Amino acid sequence: MTSIYARSSAGVTVRPARPDDVEAVRAIRNHAVEHSTALWTQTPQTPAEGATWLAAHLERGSAFVAEADGEVAGFAVYGPWRELEGYRHTVENSVYVREGRHGLGIGSALLAALVTAAREAGHHVMIAGIEAENTASIRLHERFGFHHVGTAPEVGTKFGRRLDLTLMRLPLA
Numbered sequence: 001m002t003s004i005y006a007r008s009s010a011g012v013t014v015r016p017a018r019p020d021d022v023e024a025v026r027a028i029r030n031h032a033v034e035h036s037t038a039l040w041t042q043t044p045q046t047p048a049e050g051a052t053w054l055a056a057h058l059e060r061g062s063a064f065v066a067e068a069d070g071e072v073a074g075f076a077v078y079g080p081w082r083e084l085e086g087y088r089h090t091v092e093n094s095v096y097v098r099e100g101r102h103g104l105g106i107g108s109a110l111l112a113a114l115v116t117a118a119r120e121a122g123h124h125v126m127i128a129g130i131e132a133e134n135t136a137s138i139r140l141h142e143r144f145g146f147h148h149v150g151t152a153p154e155v156g157t158k159f160g161r162r163l164d165l166t167l168m169r170l171p172l173a
């Protein structure tokens, strides 16, 4: 263990992301883009876009990966919730676990590390914006004390249907 964030759950180690994680992270994210309503876009990240996106997270220490059986099995990041400076104490999270490894505690291990890091960085609130029918993600966030603060009906669309956005909130301080 080389980091205070490293922790194990069912053979899984969570550690801060590194630049060489970029292609594994991009593959997991792009799988969700192409096959799920977790991310409301159908445009996969290019290698250049993935590198730029991860670099911004690496700079502020807000990206973590879970390793299992020698491969990156998931990632979690946080970043600004909204751009105006009045929102600067609030961050929004994202947690993605590789297909085939869901339900094994990996998302929980990642979210634990992410919440700890956001607290240590002095942030005040963490928000999760979740497609309202994503019961796995809602359960994951409930498990960490996030509370449902509202659902905005039909604010998104993907795969030919309208999507509702559930917001969940965790006080960090």
Ligand SMILES: CC(C)(COP(=O)(O)OP(=O)(O)OC[C@H]1O[C@@H](n2cnc3c(N)ncnc32)[C@H](O)[C@@H]1OP(=O)(O)O)[C@@H](O)C(=O)NCCC(=O)NCCS
Residues within 6 Å of the ligand: 032, 036, 038, 094, 095, 096, 097, 098, 101, 102, 103, 104, 105, 106, 107, 108, 109, 128, 129, 130, 131, 134, 135, 136, 137, 139, 140, 143
């Ligand atoms: C959501 C996601 C990150 C959860 O990660 P995970 O590793 O599968 O979750 P865990 O194994 O740590 O389980 C966390 C909780 O969710 C529950 N859960 C997991 N999968 C579930 C499912 N399909 N349905 C209902 N509950 C589920 C677990 O039982 C556990 O709750 P418990 O402690 O009460 O038993 C993962 O399913 C995933 O990557 N999904 C696709 C991408 C996505 O939706 N990301 C979130 C975008 S908001």
